[in-house]
Amino acid sequence: MDSKYASIGREKPKITNDLTVKRLKLCVNNANTKKDKEQTTNGATNNNKLENNFPKENTEDLKEARKSLPVYLVRTRIIEEIKKHDTMILIGETGSGKTTQIPQLIHEYRLEGKSCVAVTQPRRVAAITLALRVAAEMNTDIGSIVGYSVRFEDVTSPRTKVKYLTDGMLLREAVTDPLLKKYSIIVLDEAHERTVNTDVLFGIVKLAQKERNGQKQNPLKVIVMSATMDVDSFRKYYDNCPVIYLEGRTYPVTIYHSKIKHEDYQYAAICTIFQLHTTTPANEDFLVFLTGQEEIETVMSNIKQIAKETVGPQIRVCPLYAGLPAAKQLLVWKKTPPGMRKIVLATNIAEASVTIPEIRYVIDTGVVKERTWCTRTGAERLSVVPCSQAASWQRAGRAGRTAAGASYRLYTATDFKCRRQHNIPEIVRCPLTSTVLMLIATGLDPGTFPLIDTPPKDSIHAALLLLKELGAVDNESNPKLTVLGKKMTAFPIDPKYAKILLCAPEYGCLEEALSLVAVMSSENVFHTPLHKREDALKVKQKFISPLGDHITLLNVYRAFCKAPLKKQWCRENYLNHKNLSYAFDVRQQLLLVCQRLNLAVSSCGNATDQLLKCLLSGLFTNCAWSRAGGRYVTSAGAAASLHPSSVLHGRSANPALVYTELLHTQRSFLINVSVVQPQWLQQVAPEYARRCRSNR
Numbered sequence: 001m002d003s004k005y006a007s008i009g010r011e012k013p014k015i016t017n018d019l020t021v022k023r024l025k026l027c028v029n030n031a032n033t034k035k036d037k038e039q040t041t042n043g044a045t046n047n048n049k050l051e052n053n054f055p056k057e058n059t060e061d062l063k064e065a066r067k068s069l070p071v072y073l074v075r076t077r078i079i080e081e082i083k084k085h086d087t088m089i090l091i092g093e094t095g096s097g098k099t100t101q102i103p104q105l106i107h108e109y110r111l112e113g114k115s116c117v118a119v120t121q122p123r124r125v126a127a128i129t130l131a132l133r134v135a136a137e138m139n140t141d142i143g144s145i146v147g148y149s150v151r152f153e154d155v156t157s158p159r160t161k162v163k164y165l166t167d168g169m170l171l172r173e174a175v176t177d178p179l180l181k182k183y184s185i186i187v188l189d190e191a192h193e194r195t196v197n198t199d200v201l202f203g204i205v206k207l208a209q210k211e212r213n214g215q216k217q218n219p220l221k222v223i224v225m226s227a228t229m230d231v232d233s234f235r236k237y238y239d240n241c242p243v244i245y246l247e248g249r250t251y252p253v254t255i256y257h258s259k260i261k262h263e264d265y266q267y268a269a270i271c272t273i274f275q276l277h278t279t280t281p282a283n284e285d286f287l288v289f290l291t292g293q294e295e296i297e298t299v300m301s302n303i304k305q306i307a308k309e310t311v312g313p314q315i316r317v318c319p320l321y322a323g324l325p326a327a328k329q330l331l332v333w334k335k336t337p338p339g340m341r342k343i344v345l346a347t348n349i350a351e352a353s354v355t356i357p358e359i360r361y362v363i364d365t366g367v368v369k370e371r372t373w374c375t376r377t378g379a380e381r382l383s384v385v386p387c388s389q390a391a392s393w394q395r396a397g398r399a400g401r402t403a404a405g406a407s408y409r410l411y412t413a414t415d416f417k418c419r420r421q422h423n424i425p426e427i428v429r430c431p432l433t434s435t436v437l438m439l440i441a442t443g444l445d446p447g448t449f450p451l452i453d454t455p456p457k458d459s460i461h462a463a464l465l466l467l468k469e470l471g472a473v474d475n476e477s478n479p480k481l482t483v484l485g486k487k488m489t490a491f492p493i494d495p496k497y498a499k500i501l502l503c504a505p506e507y508g509c510l511e512e513a514l515s516l517v518a519v520m521s522s523e524n525v526f527h528t529p530l531h532k533r534e535d536a537l538k539v540k541q542k543f544i545s546p547l548g549d550h551i552t553l554l555n556v557y558r559a560f561c562k563a564p565l566k567k568q569w570c571r572e573n574y575l576n577h578k579n580l581s582y583a584f585d586v587r588q589q590l591l592l593v594c595q596r597l598n599l600a601v602s603s604c605g606n607a608t609d610q611l612l613k614c615l616l617s618g619l620f621t622n623c624a625w626s627r628a629g630g631r632y633v634t635s636a637g638a639a640a641s642l643h644p645s646s647v648l649h650g651r652s653a654n655p656a657l658v659y660t661e662l663l664h665t666q667r668s669f670l671i672n673v674s675v676v677q678p679q680w681l682q683q684v685a686p687e688y689a690r691r692c693r694s695n696r
């Protein structure tokens, strides 16, 4: 072993028993119909205090639990290493105690001095639950010594010494404080995730450290952590910094691979759930990885249906995905009564960092929804792809945290071995407009900024061009932020959407623009169950505007706000209550930013032209022009059709449209589309109109 690689701790991890599962059989017993007495937990709470859903544990028990963690057992060695090095990489098994213990130890040994230790997380649910857990372990209120900061929510105080925050939030802090002077130690956790934000943050922190440590004033320590990261790339990036391997885990996790290849992973997941459900004790909960909200809702309704006809403990099914309001996400942590099984259906947001205490079995479908982006056309491709080996290990690591567990992989061992080892960094496959804007706002040059993996040159160029056309920067070659651009950075949303809000006072429609941007920031608000499709479409008619999807969405949102019994009203109108409530929350937050910027909040009433022009002022690059046969061509020259979900689908063609998204599946589709007048483009974005005329 390289002498730079230290190894601390106990025996090797026990996570790699490769066993195989037999062909799964669905266990349904019609003779023993059991009513699912549990009313769904979805939206069952109007209690917005997040911590109320988080189980409270006895302080003495928590102290004992801490003492058994591998990290705790070697704490003095770890502290010595942290004292010795400015930067280090720490690799430790999932559940070994990296994220909850290292920041606490730093504070116990007062290594943070007079300032604070920041611990970044790629996802908000992880940042919140970790802070709650650590506050409980330290027997302190959340928001005092231990706090968290996530988009739209800052639960910290001047006393805070250990702060969990999303990497997006730390990036936003870097805009006003590029040297991150508030922190003496920054822990970059879950480094393997390779989101755009994490990758950019690595660079920001590296530059801040170089500057601060060079001046020998207020030096900064950096600790990079993960269970499954690509150590060589990171080590090279951080100038061959030392790597500490921490061995040992608290409980073993047995891995089972499917013997056969499954054509339908949802079906295989349901079969596995019921096979385990009928053969394991009720207090052993399940965590199932799926790819998105719609899939989770389908599987959830199947489980509830099958459970009615199956012998076994009562079931509570809990969804967990990014679009779910935070208070509802935390219902996953609420304890079930004895004799009831919890089945958590989650996207990859539950893949890293989180501990859901009673989870004993992970059911890993082995897939993830991944977005890729085409620089030339602006089309996004959303596809379900096999997840990396690192992701599979992380998923398995959600079991075995408070007792021994197992992970059932619904793919074969051979399939696993053929998969890529690590995630493809998001930075090489996603649009970079927000990132480039943030870098410029922080005073950094996007062209020379140090990144672990360099994005395609085209992506940076496309981002700079768009920012120039949005009026956020003055030019593309040596970009400086304009006054408008500076205001855009105040909004935690895509610069195109921020531009819509900033232009809205000019069109007298900020009330409506806020509602529309909030709904567009949420997942689909329409709920169209397959077996009630006709009914749902009939009910939808009353909201439909002949001008298209945006005004239709606004009609839905306005009606939702007026409805006294919102949940019932949503049910009757085939609308998704969760997503509309989320939009409501987002609108409140955006309104606060608008008020801070002194924007005039007026309403255009039914003057929809004003609102659509305003929409176009942010989305002018998203225009499509009519062609023969009901087809359209976008300003960037991509041929596309209206998505069947659009209210304009099947109606006569319009000369010009504005769309929210261009999605490529088997074909290219325009999603969320409205009718605009062709001459409006010239009025709202004359420079862009001239440039794209050649494509029409």
Ligand SMILES: Nc1ncnc2c1ncn2[C@@H]1O[C@H](COP(=O)(O)OP(=O)(O)OP(=O)(O)O)[C@@H](O)[C@H]1O
Pocket: 069, 092, 093, 094, 095, 096, 097, 098, 099, 100, 101, 129, 133, 226, 227, 250, 352, 353, 354, 355, 356, 357, 397, 400, 401, 402
């Ligand atoms: N909310 C919680 N409820 C119960 N136990 C918890 C909770 N959070 C943490 N723990 C306990 O602390 C252990 C360590 O958790 P921690 O998140 O620090 O591990 P980690 O090494 O960072 O894991 P990962 O790499 O998966 O993020 C867990 O395995 C579990 O035993």
